[in-house]
Amino acid sequence: MTLLASPALARDVAHAEVFTDSNSHYLDYKTSISEAKRELRKDLARANDEADRIDAIAEYEAEIADAEKDFRKEMAERGVVLPKGSVIVEEDVAVFPQ
Template sequence: MKTKTILPLLALGLAGTAQAALPALYEEQLARAEEKLILTTPIAGIENSLWFDYRIDVTEAQKELTSDLRRASDVEDRRDAWSEYAQELGHERKDYIHDMAKRGYRQGTVYLVD
């Protein structure tokens, strides 16, 4: 009796493990790299409407990704969702940096040389 109960539970556990062991999609890897570039502090420390718009746009992109992944019915849908998310994050970051530069505020870059 114990064997009949354990085998289906074991099969369910293995199915979840196999799913978790799948490598991330290439589009997801690109999106994760874009996430690392999300600005966490405003350029020149100036919290203006451009900064708040940028933060709202990032949050909206994250919510849209969650929604798109929830509705995805196949791998192609997941690829599209991750790809769109990466593009949106990159676009919003570049727009924010560009708009701040037009106002005279540049994003600083630090180079460490040995």
């Protein structure tokens, strides 16, 4: 049975089954985000110019998108299709290089 999650249903599914630490795929997703943030901080600290900072941010955004894609795919394989915009781990940290 495939579950198509409407926004209201997505909240129910998210809290009850998907976005909990008992879901190993969600834990993997959270770990990927944490690793991407650590790597971004390191890359920005080593950046020598604006181009390096732009590259670091682009790499971070690509890693976040890849982690979300993988998480959505794992959930879809288990019959849970999440609507766009429903996958949120924590508040994003805005990075504005000086």
